[in-house]
Amino acid sequence: MKIEIWSDIACPWCYIGKRRFEAALDGFAHKDDVDVQWRSFQLDPNLPDHFDGTETEYLSQMKGMPAAQVRQMFDHVWQQAAEVGLNYDFDSIVVANSFTAHRFLHFAKTHGLMSEAKESLLSGHFEKGRDIGDIDYLAEVGQEIGLDSDRVRRVLASDEYADEVRSDISQARSLGAGGVPFFVIDRKYGISGAQPAEVFTQALETAWDEGQKLTVLAGTPQSTGKDSAEDFAGATVCGPDGCH
Incomplete structure (x- = not known):
């Protein structure tokens, strides 16, 4: 059974959804027969390489919301993240375009390390205030997960894997994904959003049972x-x- 997950590194619900999905998958009897593939998506492809301001200021401007309302939204998301063991620090987030980071993920995929890279970048962005738009940081992550840091720098200094990122985004649109996280099971079942673990559990069991029928x-x-x-x-x- 193949599960494709479209997500953006800059999406707070994507990290929460990842944890909830992992909890469901961990308890799934056939988890060893599940192939999980991460796909790229960008919530704001028009964002400059870096935004000169805080996450609060960025979302306030982008959504046209008062800063106080944005902070209330952060409080809600922080609580949901904490419930799955994540420690979000919205005050330290570096607002950066995620396209280069997605190219890095595709490079990591060629070495079978996309899942490890994804986890590191999400944690770095939401919990540690690291800059996902900085090539030196991406090279550091690459080295931590077993990639050659100089090779990472050379790849990211070029346009390598840009087509792969764009292809993922195009596929998401063709499947009707208006937002992320977006989970697709065997290109037959779609789950939108960071649903509770029980929803993922039910979806896994339903898809598995249906897959055994001819x-x-x-x-x-x-x-x-x-x-x-x-x-x-x-x-x-x-x-x-x-x-x-």
Whole structure:
């Protein structure tokens, strides 16, 4: 079973959703047969490389909300994050365009390290005040997870993996994802938002059960119980009871 997760490193609900999904997956009986693939998405592709201001100021300007209202929103998100073991620090967030970081994730993917890179960047952004738009920081993360830091710098100084990021974003739109996190199971089931772990559990079990069933699209066997010449002449499938 394949699960694709579209998310943005700069999305606070994406990290919360990641934890809730992981809790559900950890308790899933068939978790070893689940292939999780991370996909890129950008909430604000028009954001400059860096915003000269705080996260509060940025969201206040972008959403046209009073700063006090933004802070109330942060308090709610902080509480939800704390419930899954995350310690958000909105005052220390560095507001930066996430495109370069997404290219880094795709580079890490070529080495089978995308999941580790994703976790490190989310924690760095929301809990540690690190700059996800800074190549030196991304190279540091790369080294921590086993990549060559100089190679990371060379890749990110170019346009490598830009097409992969854009392709992910395009696929999200074609699937009808208006926001993130967005979870897609076997390209048949979609889950939008950081849903409670119980919702993910139910979705995993439903998708697994449905995946074990076979829908016959053509040719319903109707056995006569005999292999007559007439049966054989029109046969398209053979089984223990004859050809049908």
